[in-house]
Amino acid sequence: MSTLSQETRSMLEDSVNRFVQGEYTFDDRKRNLKEHQGQSPSHWQTFAEMGWLAIPFAEEQGGLGGDNTDTLGVMKGFGRGLVTEPYLGVLAAARLLALAEAKGEGAELLAGIISGARQAVFACEEPQSRGNPLAVATRAEPDGSGYRLSGEKIAVMHSLTASHVLVSARSEGDYTDHGGIDLFLVELDSPGVDVTGYPMIDGHQGANMRFDGVAVSAAQRLTDEGEAATIILQVHSESLLMLAAEAVGIMETLVKKTVAYTRTRKQFGVALAEFQVLQHRMAEMYIETTSLANLLTQTAHRWTGADVHQQAILASKLKARLGQAARYVGQQAIQLHGGIGMTDELDIGHYFKRLTSIELQLGNAEWHRKRLWREHAA
């Protein structure tokens, strides 16, 4: 549960607002994409100095002692600024290390991530998993005192400077079984690890990873054998909560920018905002955005103290609703801007593309609705 003081929370919120407004303007962002592929080392240093990398970690680990809900203000700000640094992906890896109470190499890595010196990523999604964190086909075959990992991971939220990847793999059980999943800490330059990195449509970096009989020791397994599902589920839910906050930041920005544009753009001798059909469209954008923001606030209140299973349901509700709302708001923002909204030059299209990514990441709305139905039916 969060132990952050009100003072610390306001400080975090102020610092992210200052960063986005001062150092992450649309032009800064463009330059960052060109020069650093969207992942500037100096920005990352700022993240560390501002304490953003330390928020959801215990003080004895070097953290601020908050929980996952304390990162939501940062994520909203990152939404407004369209920040492309791999905050979400690296934090997911760090949360796994923390929840697994990693020792040795893992503990050092966690301390390094919190201080901003090191980075790791989390490889969970597979070609057929559609974001279901328990649909694990990657195998961990016992081999001597260790294992050999074989399989393929896709859509990793990637960091170009990560040294390690946390990989989920199955040592027993059927596809989608809760039991039998392990989590391994693997160096990215280990023999048999093949990383295909790529830029994504939203300026973030993604990667597909192939594991071809990668030898790992028992010490690289982060949880008791076959017992990793619980922390993987928890971090999946936490990431969904954070994505939703980012989406709210984007959608609120799009509503504001669209309203401002239709007030100034004139066609047929009047401002676009005079047309009732467009007024209703903007009212609808506002309703969708505010509904999602309210659902996020309520979810955050219910989050702390909920168990892993309850958090998964809360996260699925949020993501399913997000998918619908984000698509409407993003598409209408472009429609109301007209041709200019279709250009690379204006920020609107970039907000739209990030929303599109968020819609598809960590399970799309249809997958989450199906998961919710299965929960109801069970």
Add this chain to the structure above:
Amino acid sequence: MNTELNTFRHQIREFIEQHADDEILEAGRKTTSFFPPFDQVMKWHRILHSQGWSAIRWPEEYGGTGWDVPRQLIFEEECRRAGVPLLLPQSISMVGPAIIHYGTDEQKRKHLPGILSGENFWAQGYSEPNAGSDLASLKCRAERDGDHYVINGSKTWTTYAHHANRLFLLVRTGGAGKPQQGISFFLIEDLTDPGIEIRPIIGLDGVPEQCDVFFTNVRVPVDCCLGEENDGWSVAKYLLEHERGGGTSFATTFRHELATIRRLAGRTGDGFGGFLADDPVFQDRYVRLHLEVDTLEATEEVFAAMEKGSPESGPMSSMIKITSMETIQRITELAIDVAGTPSLALQLAALTVASGVEPIGDDDAVTLMPKYLNNRAASIFGGSNEIQRNIIAKTLLR
């Protein structure tokens, strides 16, 4: 009759198989908008022309085929089946029919052969920075100076202007009266004039397709005017009907898109151990869209038999514009939902013809995100769908 049509279909199929080379087929596969890769689509245009098939809907006397509607549809079906790029609409389906309808004998003689052969490619200069949906408020001006006009102003969203060697243009030549009055329709033959500057615009999908075009004291001969001076709005409206109503059958193209999605769904997991194609939610969305396409085809058939410029054809072309463009938007939405996160990779090199770069992930999936992004413009261009609905409502309430 059926055997005749079958023989016809067979001829078309054989011709395409023999003449569409790998590069043309690659361009067809890598097409992510209504405008295929330029060099290859023009190459295919010239090949079709050698057979007399570049403008299948034109009247026979002007170089069309004289085919009836079923034959036109068979031709398009076979083109989609083979995966060749669809010919660019600006010359063949837009300015061509306008020249046939409004042009002097001299203008027809001068311009139609180059359009048919593919020697010339015409871009469309309609929209301006402050005249989009409200096209009639355009400001680009042409002043009469002896036997010439002098053009000053700018155009935007001019698709493929950076590839074009001809341009058709709406300019203001008159002053007073309603905004629709005093507009003229020009046929510009020389885009190398130093007073013309063409700047490509990068789109959401990361590639240049539209352009800004700037005119500074560009002199053109007075006989470049199509139709009467100051009556260009009639020409523009006639042409817009062709644009909105579609020169080609959208339904045939859209079915092809749906087939790709269905194939992909058949091999994409649902995350619970099954496949998406077996998911009732996918099935319902897929069948709904198929029905939308079938219905669109029915409307297209009615429209094809309708006289253009008649009181009914205007609203009907608006209806086709709305339904076709919103259907393709929904199809591309289903496509990214099926493709999922693999569609988020930005793969500009793999989408470039002859780049030799292999796509990351499923071959069928690589074009789906660019199509989704690009097609957001489908409810904006050619008169936004809001404007089209106004046109229909106006007719209903008249």
